[in-house]
Amino acid sequence: VESGKLLWYARLDLPDRVDDKVPVLRAPPTGVPHRAVVDGQTAVFNAANGLHAVGLVSGKRLWTRPYEYLSLPLAHHSGTTTAEPRDTAMAARDGLLAATPEPGRLALLRMADGVSVWERDLHGEDLAHVWLTDKVVVTADTWLQRVHLFDRTDATLVKQIRFSQPDIENPLLVQQVHTTGIICGPDCDKRSDGILAVDSTTGEIGRA
Numbered sequence: 213v214e215s216g217k218l219l220w221y222a223r224l225d226l227p228d229r230v231d232d233k234v235p236v237l238r239a240p241p242t243g244v245p246h247r248a249v250v251d252g253q254t255a256v257f258n259a260a261n262g263l264h265a266v267g268l269v270s271g272k273r274l275w276t277r278p279y280e281y282l283s284l285p286l287a288h289h290s291g292t293t294t295a296e297p298r299d300t301a302m303a304a305r306d307g308l309l310a311a312t313p314e315p316g317r318l319a320l321l322r323m324a325d326g327v328s329v330w331e332r333d334l335h336g337e338d339l340a341h342v343w344l345t346d347k348v349v350v351t352a353d354t355w356l357q358r359v360h361l362f363d364r365t366d367a368t369l370v371k372q373i374r375f376s377q378p379d380i381e382n383p384l385l386v387q388q389v390h391t392t393g394i395i396c397g398p399d400c401d402k403r404s405d406g407i408l409a410v411d412s413t414t415g416e417i418g419r420a
Contacts, residue, residue, distance in 0.1 A: 219271065224261070226261055249303055254304075258302060263302070275325055280314040298312055303342045310349045317334060318332045318334055318342075320364065338354055361415050371415025376400045
Protein backbone atom coordinates (compact mmCIF):
# COMPACT_ATOMS: atom_id res chain seq x y z
CA VAL A 213 0.00 0.00 0.00
CA GLU A 214 2.98 2.32 0.42
CA SER A 215 4.71 1.79 -2.93
CA GLY A 216 2.20 -0.06 -5.12
CA LYS A 217 4.79 -2.81 -5.70
CA LEU A 218 3.34 -6.17 -6.71
CA LEU A 219 3.77 -8.69 -3.87
CA TRP A 220 1.92 -11.65 -5.34
CA TYR A 221 -0.78 -12.66 -7.81
CA ALA A 222 -3.35 -15.40 -7.27
CA ARG A 223 -5.46 -16.79 -10.12
CA LEU A 224 -8.91 -17.81 -8.86
CA ASP A 225 -9.46 -20.93 -10.95
CA LEU A 226 -10.80 -24.25 -9.75
CA PRO A 227 -8.00 -26.79 -9.16
CA ASP A 228 -9.19 -29.22 -11.85
CA ARG A 229 -9.90 -26.63 -14.53
CA VAL A 230 -8.46 -27.24 -18.01
CA ASP A 231 -8.17 -23.77 -19.52
CA ASP A 232 -8.75 -24.76 -23.15
CA LYS A 233 -11.88 -26.84 -22.55
CA VAL A 234 -13.82 -25.32 -19.65
CA PRO A 235 -15.79 -22.12 -20.38
CA VAL A 236 -14.76 -19.01 -18.50
CA LEU A 237 -17.15 -18.17 -15.67
CA ARG A 238 -17.94 -14.52 -15.23
CA ALA A 239 -20.36 -12.87 -12.85
CA PRO A 240 -22.82 -10.56 -14.62
CA PRO A 241 -22.03 -6.84 -14.29
CA THR A 242 -23.96 -5.20 -11.45
CA GLY A 243 -22.30 -1.80 -11.12
CA VAL A 244 -21.33 -2.79 -7.56
CA PRO A 245 -17.63 -3.37 -6.74
CA HIS A 246 -16.71 -6.92 -5.78
CA ARG A 247 -15.75 -7.44 -2.18
CA ALA A 248 -13.84 -9.96 -0.09
CA VAL A 249 -13.95 -10.82 3.60
CA VAL A 250 -10.87 -11.04 5.84
CA ASP A 251 -10.14 -12.71 9.15
CA GLY A 252 -6.60 -12.62 10.47
CA GLN A 253 -4.19 -13.27 7.58
CA THR A 254 -6.77 -15.06 5.40
CA ALA A 255 -9.02 -13.46 2.81
CA VAL A 256 -11.93 -15.19 1.05
CA PHE A 257 -12.81 -13.96 -2.42
CA ASN A 258 -16.10 -14.59 -4.16
CA ALA A 259 -15.40 -15.56 -7.78
CA ALA A 260 -18.02 -16.65 -10.29
CA ASN A 261 -16.96 -20.30 -9.85
CA GLY A 262 -16.77 -20.47 -6.06
CA LEU A 263 -15.15 -19.27 -2.85
CA HIS A 264 -11.35 -18.94 -2.79
CA ALA A 265 -9.30 -18.53 0.40
CA VAL A 266 -5.94 -16.82 -0.06
CA GLY A 267 -3.16 -16.12 2.44
CA LEU A 268 -2.59 -12.37 2.50
CA VAL A 269 1.13 -12.60 3.25
CA SER A 270 2.12 -15.21 0.65
CA GLY A 271 -0.71 -15.11 -1.88
CA LYS A 272 -0.98 -18.89 -1.54
CA ARG A 273 -4.41 -20.33 -2.25
CA LEU A 274 -5.40 -22.19 0.90
CA TRP A 275 -8.62 -23.82 -0.27
CA THR A 276 -11.43 -23.53 -2.81
CA ARG A 277 -15.11 -24.32 -2.38
CA PRO A 278 -16.81 -24.57 -5.81
CA TYR A 279 -20.35 -23.30 -6.03
CA GLU A 280 -22.76 -26.22 -6.31
CA TYR A 281 -24.76 -24.48 -9.02
CA LEU A 282 -21.83 -25.01 -11.40
CA SER A 283 -23.26 -28.49 -12.00
CA LEU A 284 -26.60 -26.98 -13.02
CA PRO A 285 -27.47 -25.47 -16.43
CA LEU A 286 -26.21 -21.88 -16.49
CA ALA A 287 -27.06 -19.01 -18.80
CA HIS A 288 -24.63 -18.50 -21.68
CA HIS A 289 -23.92 -15.10 -23.14
CA SER A 290 -21.18 -14.12 -25.62
CA GLY A 291 -19.33 -17.40 -25.09
CA THR A 292 -19.07 -17.12 -21.31
CA THR A 293 -21.01 -18.76 -18.52
CA THR A 294 -22.62 -16.47 -15.97
CA ALA A 295 -23.34 -17.05 -12.30
CA GLU A 296 -24.98 -14.80 -9.75
CA PRO A 297 -22.48 -12.86 -7.62
CA ARG A 298 -22.82 -13.51 -3.89
CA ASP A 299 -20.43 -10.89 -2.53
CA THR A 300 -22.76 -9.59 0.18
CA ALA A 301 -23.81 -13.10 1.23
CA MET A 302 -20.66 -13.88 3.19
CA ALA A 303 -19.00 -12.72 6.40
CA ALA A 304 -15.89 -13.72 8.37
CA ARG A 305 -15.03 -13.56 12.05
CA ASP A 306 -13.25 -15.59 14.76
CA GLY A 307 -11.82 -18.07 12.26
CA LEU A 308 -15.23 -18.75 10.71
CA LEU A 309 -16.85 -17.91 7.38
CA ALA A 310 -20.62 -17.72 6.80
CA ALA A 311 -21.53 -18.11 3.12
CA THR A 312 -23.90 -19.78 0.63
CA PRO A 313 -21.85 -22.21 -1.50
CA GLU A 314 -24.96 -24.27 -2.24
CA PRO A 315 -28.25 -22.86 -3.53
CA GLY A 316 -30.78 -22.46 -0.73
CA ARG A 317 -28.35 -23.38 2.05
CA LEU A 318 -26.45 -21.30 4.60
CA ALA A 319 -23.08 -22.73 5.62
CA LEU A 320 -20.63 -21.95 8.40
CA LEU A 321 -17.09 -22.91 7.33
CA ARG A 322 -13.68 -22.91 8.99
CA MET A 323 -11.50 -20.18 7.50
CA ALA A 324 -8.39 -22.34 7.89
CA ASP A 325 -9.46 -25.16 5.55
CA GLY A 326 -13.00 -24.51 4.26
CA VAL A 327 -14.49 -27.48 6.14
CA SER A 328 -18.16 -27.07 7.07
CA VAL A 329 -19.03 -26.61 10.74
CA TRP A 330 -22.70 -26.82 9.83
CA GLU A 331 -25.10 -26.24 6.94
CA ARG A 332 -28.75 -25.26 7.12
CA ASP A 333 -31.53 -25.58 4.57
CA LEU A 334 -33.20 -22.18 4.15
CA HIS A 335 -36.43 -23.74 2.79
CA GLY A 336 -36.73 -21.22 -0.02
CA GLU A 337 -35.97 -18.16 2.10
CA ASP A 338 -34.30 -15.38 0.12
CA LEU A 339 -30.79 -14.66 1.40
CA ALA A 340 -28.71 -11.80 0.00
CA HIS A 341 -26.79 -10.43 3.02
CA VAL A 342 -24.86 -12.09 5.86
CA TRP A 343 -23.22 -10.76 9.03
CA LEU A 344 -21.44 -12.56 11.88
CA THR A 345 -21.51 -11.66 15.57
CA ASP A 346 -19.87 -13.51 18.44
CA LYS A 347 -23.11 -15.44 19.04
CA VAL A 348 -25.18 -15.59 15.85
CA VAL A 349 -25.17 -15.55 12.06
CA VAL A 350 -27.42 -12.74 10.81
CA THR A 351 -29.04 -13.01 7.36
CA ALA A 352 -31.24 -10.64 5.40
CA ASP A 353 -33.19 -10.86 2.15
CA THR A 354 -32.61 -8.79 -1.00
CA TRP A 355 -34.85 -5.95 0.26
CA LEU A 356 -33.29 -5.88 3.76
CA GLN A 357 -36.67 -6.59 5.35
CA ARG A 358 -36.67 -10.25 6.44
CA VAL A 359 -33.86 -10.89 8.95
CA HIS A 360 -33.01 -14.19 10.63
CA LEU A 361 -30.69 -14.88 13.55
CA PHE A 362 -29.08 -18.35 13.61
CA ASP A 363 -27.10 -19.68 16.56
CA ARG A 364 -23.43 -19.94 15.59
CA THR A 365 -22.89 -23.24 17.37
CA ASP A 366 -25.66 -25.38 15.84
CA ALA A 367 -27.61 -23.26 13.27
CA THR A 368 -30.73 -23.14 15.47
CA LEU A 369 -33.09 -20.32 14.49
CA VAL A 370 -32.98 -17.79 17.33
CA LYS A 371 -35.34 -15.16 15.93
CA GLN A 372 -37.02 -13.93 12.78
CA ILE A 373 -37.35 -10.14 12.49
CA ARG A 374 -39.32 -8.07 10.03
CA PHE A 375 -38.19 -4.61 8.96
CA SER A 376 -40.31 -2.53 6.58
CA GLN A 377 -38.86 -0.45 3.76
CA PRO A 378 -40.68 2.77 2.78
CA ASP A 379 -40.68 1.63 -0.87
CA ILE A 380 -39.20 -1.67 -2.08
CA GLU A 381 -39.62 -0.50 -5.68
CA ASN A 382 -37.02 2.18 -5.03
CA PRO A 383 -33.53 0.80 -5.81
CA LEU A 384 -32.11 3.01 -3.03
CA LEU A 385 -33.20 0.89 -0.08
CA VAL A 386 -32.78 2.10 3.48
CA GLN A 387 -29.70 0.26 4.74
CA GLN A 388 -29.48 -1.54 8.05
CA VAL A 389 -26.99 -0.43 10.70
CA HIS A 390 -25.10 -3.22 12.49
CA THR A 391 -23.26 -2.04 15.58
CA THR A 392 -22.22 -3.61 18.87
CA GLY A 393 -25.16 -5.73 20.00
CA ILE A 394 -27.78 -3.87 17.92
CA ILE A 395 -29.32 -4.01 14.46
CA CYS A 396 -31.26 -0.94 13.32
CA GLY A 397 -33.49 -0.76 10.26
CA PRO A 398 -36.56 0.94 8.80
CA ASP A 399 -40.01 0.50 10.32
CA CYS A 400 -42.28 2.24 7.82
CA ASP A 401 -46.00 2.11 7.04
CA LYS A 402 -48.54 4.38 5.37
CA ARG A 403 -48.86 6.56 8.46
CA SER A 404 -45.27 7.17 9.50
CA ASP A 405 -41.62 6.25 9.16
CA GLY A 406 -39.73 4.85 12.11
CA ILE A 407 -36.63 2.95 13.19
CA LEU A 408 -36.63 -0.57 14.58
CA ALA A 409 -33.78 -1.52 16.94
CA VAL A 410 -33.11 -5.20 17.55
CA ASP A 411 -30.80 -6.97 19.97
CA SER A 412 -28.50 -8.85 17.57
CA THR A 413 -28.14 -11.82 19.94
CA THR A 414 -31.68 -12.40 21.20
CA GLY A 415 -33.83 -10.60 18.64
CA GLU A 416 -35.54 -8.55 21.36
CA ILE A 417 -37.20 -5.58 19.70
CA GLY A 418 -37.55 -1.91 20.58
CA ARG A 419 -38.89 0.93 18.39
CA ALA A 420 -38.10 4.62 18.03
